[in-house]
Amino acid sequence: MESPAEILPGVIFYSYLSSERKEKACFWNHHTLILQVSGHMLLETTQQNINITAGEVLLIHKNQLGTLTKTPETKGHYETIVISLQENLMRQIALEEKLEVSGKYSGPLNLCLPNNIYLTGYFQSIIPYARSSGREMTDEMGLLKVKEGLKLILIAVPALRNFFFDFSENYKIDLEKFMLNNFHFNVPIEKFAQLTGRSLSGYKRDFQKAFGMPPRKWLQDKRLNEAWYLIEKKKKKPTTIYLDLGFESLSHFSTAFKKKFGKAPTLVG
Structure with a gap:
């Protein structure tokens, strides 16, 4: 299996490694969810350093530069499931669910999501598809899984609605x-x-x-x-x-x- 492997083209990916790898200049065009299945990962940006281990979920804000260091378990391996929340898909979900923002998001750009049994169960349900290269997952099923994940996250952290569904254009920064x-x-x-x-x-x-x-x-x-x-x-x-x-x-x-x-x-x- 290639790493990363596309489970749902352009949206859901599965990464497997057996040795440490540091990736320079990662650029995230879209909001991104990362489930750490095994091993651990370090995200480094100019503002934050975040380390996640097996079972944790990291949310990365769009339009960022950073570095990822991926480290397998001792005598083990490294696995992640990555969901790229492409803006056209997010706009579609916002329209279908009639979701609106209440203001600009003002929290950290990247954050570990709080663990709960519902989010844990959600990601566990994707792992079998990932390990089988997505052979059983249709596009329709994949999009349903993305919507399900977003709804569960918003139940756990309602304030992230402004994170996910603010489609205003970037303003000039310093x-x-x-x-x-x-x-x-x-x-x-x-x-x-x-x-x-x-x-x-x-x-x-x-x-x-x-x-x-x-x-x-x-x-x-x-x-x-x-x-x-x-x-x-x-x-x-x-x-x-x-x-x-x-x-x-x-x-x-x-x-x-x-x-x-x-x-x-x-x-x-």
Whole structure:
């Protein structure tokens, strides 16, 4: 079985791992539910670090960057079921159920849902479909399972209605503050533009005003300056930092570093 495997295309996924894996620059376009079946997972964003273990459910807010570290059980494995709450599906559910929001959601962007027997039973009912690659789950059944899950969550935490069903457009956020907090994520500038509530052309224009240079040049300089600081002052090894600073490979990092500073990163310090 491939990991992750699609149980309901684009909506329900099953992930199985036998060794630890750290994923850089995860980008969530949609609200996402994660059931930790076995093993544990660490979510890291600029604002939160959340660790979940077997039996726990994590809710991730849409339009975010973050890192996931997936760790199997000792002498065991790692399993999760992921439900991507795509906006077109959420709009459909809101119309069918006549759901309206009472205001803007103001709680944490990511949170562990409270355990109760109903949510536990709900996710347990999906596991057999996941482990059999979804062979028995039709599209209709899958959508019913998503609706069932949302209703159970809203019974447990009614305030999440504003989390799930607020379809207002993103507003422009402080671009300078956002980039200083998120420069290390290796994502296209189109994603940065989306996350700051701007079109690509608007993002480039506002970026030039804020930083006095184009986004790609600033990102390269910022990441390399941070690398110099970590290697010289914090005595970090290049092999341990290049991925965390948004470089795709060690060779790419070393070449860029030497071009900017005139020496290889291994010769600093």
